[in-house]
Amino acid sequence: MQIQLENLVPVPLKDKILQRSSDIWNRQVTFTPGHFIKIKAPSGTGKTTLVHYLYHIRNDYTGAILVNGKPWPSYSKNNIADIRQKQVSVVFQDLRIFEQLSAQENIELKRIMMPQPSCTAEKIQEMAARLNVTHVLAQSGRTLSYGERQRIAIIRALVQPFEWLIMDEPFSHLDEDNAQRAASLIAEECKARKAGFILTDLDHDNRFEYDTLYNL
Numbered sequence: 001m002q003i004q005l006e007n008l009v010p011v012p013l014k015d016k017i018l019q020r021s022s023d024i025w026n027r028q029v030t031f032t033p034g035h036f037i038k039i040k041a042p043s044g045t046g047k048t049t050l051v052h053y054l055y056h057i058r059n060d061y062t063g064a065i066l067v068n069g070k071p072w073p074s075y076s077k078n079n080i081a082d083i084r085q086k087q088v089s090v091v092f093q094d095l096r097i098f099e100q101l102s103a104q105e106n107i108e109l110k111r112i113m114m115p116q117p118s119c120t121a122e123k124i125q126e127m128a129a130r131l132n133v134t135h136v137l138a139q140s141g142r143t144l145s146y147g148e149r150q151r152i153a154i155i156r157a158l159v160q161p162f163e164w165l166i167m168d169e170p171f172s173h174l175d176e177d178n179a180q181r182a183a184s185l186i187a188e189e190c191k192a193r194k195a196g197f198i199l200t201d202l203d204h205d206n207r208f209e210y211d212t213l214y215n216l
Contacts, residue, residue, distance in 0.1 A: 001033060001067065001068055001087050001088075001163040001164060001196075002030065002031070002032070002033055002066075002067075002068055002069070003030070003031040003054065003065065003066070003067055003164065004028075004029065004030045004031070004065070004066040004069075005024065005027065005028070005029040005030075005031075005063070005064075005065055005066075006028060006063050006064040006065075006066060007026050007027070007028065007062070007063035007064070008024070008025060008026070008027075008029075008053065008061055008062075008063040008064070008065060009025055009026050009061060009062045009063055010025070010046050010049050010050075010053075010060065010061050011060045011061060011062065012049075012060060013045075013046050013049065014062075016044070017045070017046065020045075021215075022045070022215065022216055023214040023215050023216070024039065024050065024214055024215075024216050025046070025216070026063070029214075031164075031196060031198065032196070032211070032212075033163065033164075033194075033196050034194050034195065034196050035196050035197075035211040035212060036187075036190070036196070036197045036199075036208050036209060036210045036211050036212075037196065037197065037198045037199070037210065037211065037212045037213075037214065038199050038201070038205055038208070038210045038212070038213045038214070039198065039199070039200045039201075039214045039215075039216050040201065040202070040203065040204060040213065040214070040215050040216065041200050041201070041202065041215075041216035042202060042216070043202065045216045046216060047093075047168065047169075047200045047201075047202075047216055048092075048093050048168055048200075050200065050216065051090065051092065051093070051166055051168045051200060053065060054088075054090075054166055054198070055084070055088060055090050055166065056072045056075075056080060059072070059073065067083070085113065085114065085160065085161075086160075086161045086162075087161070087162060087163045087164065088162060088163070088164045088166065089110075089157045089158070089160050089162035089164070089165050089166070090157065090165075090166045090167070090168075091150075091153045091154055091157045091166070091167040091168065091170050092153075092168055093168040093169050093172075095146075095149050095150060095153040096153070097141040097144065097149045097152060097153060098141055099140065099141040099142035100140065100141070100142075101140070101141055102137065102138055102139060102140055102141070103133065103136050103137045103138070103139055103140075103141060103144060103148070103152045104124075104137040104138060106141055106152055106153075106156055107124055107128075107137075107152060107155050107156045107159060108124075109156070110156050110157070110159045110160040111124070111159045111160070113160075114160065114161070117159075118159070118160065118161045119158075119159040119160070123159070124155065124159060127155045127158065127159075127185060128155060130181055130184075130185055131151040131154070131155065131178065131181055131182055131185065132151070132178060132181070133148055133151045133152060133155070136148050136152075145173075146173040147173040147174050147175075147178065150170060150171070150172070150173055150174060150182075151174070151178065151182060153170075154167075154170055154182050154185075154186065158185070158186070158189050161193075162193065162195055163193070163195050163196065164195060164196045164197075164198065165186070165189075165190055165195055165196070165197050165198070166197075166198045166200075167186075167197075167198070167199050167200070168200050169200065169201050169202070170182070170186075170199070171183070171201075171205075171207075179207065180207060183207035183208060186208075187208055187209075200216070
């Protein structure tokens with residue numbers, strides 16, 4: 001699955017963005033399938049906005065985002081839902097944990113929505129153990145710390161099929177040990193599936209072997 005940006009500019013940030021240099025905004029950019037991509041994005045440059053555009057939950061931009069050569073608006077709602085279930089997985093900065101559900105149920109949502117789940121229940125337990133969250137799986141989402149929420153959101157993103165994994169500041173509330181554990185799991189899963197990985201963050205991240213680095 002190829003993603004291309006054609007002179008993409010967020011309308012709300014247009015004046016601010018056009019006054020500065022960017023490797024992403026108002027450029028022709030192709031995200032190569034299977035590559036690990038880091039987008040370094042200082043505050044206020046549209047990092048979360050870009051993630052929302054790539055997942056097509058916002059469209060207040062000029063230019064175009066092409067998915068397999070077709071702009072997002074040309075896809076039907078059913079096509080988009082299918083892409084989100086099978087080809088693009090995301091961890092948003094606000095994580096979107098359902099507080100009324102347990103941590104386990106939050107993860108299972110992404111697994112049981114598929115007619116034939118791509119991840120076993122045993123695999124979820126294995127990932128939870130690796131990220132040190134086995135003890136919180138039965139707890140409700142509202143009782144989790146932000147760091148625990150981040151790790152649950154990461155596991156949830158990994159249990160669905162994907163060709164692209166997109167993460168917005170996924171380690172912001174993790175200590176270095178837990179961040180490295182999560183990064184190792186993410187890298188393994190992406191490489192096993194030959195999937196591309198896009199990480200946006202405020203600083204230089206050295207937890208992955210990136211193929212391409214961009215400044216937003």
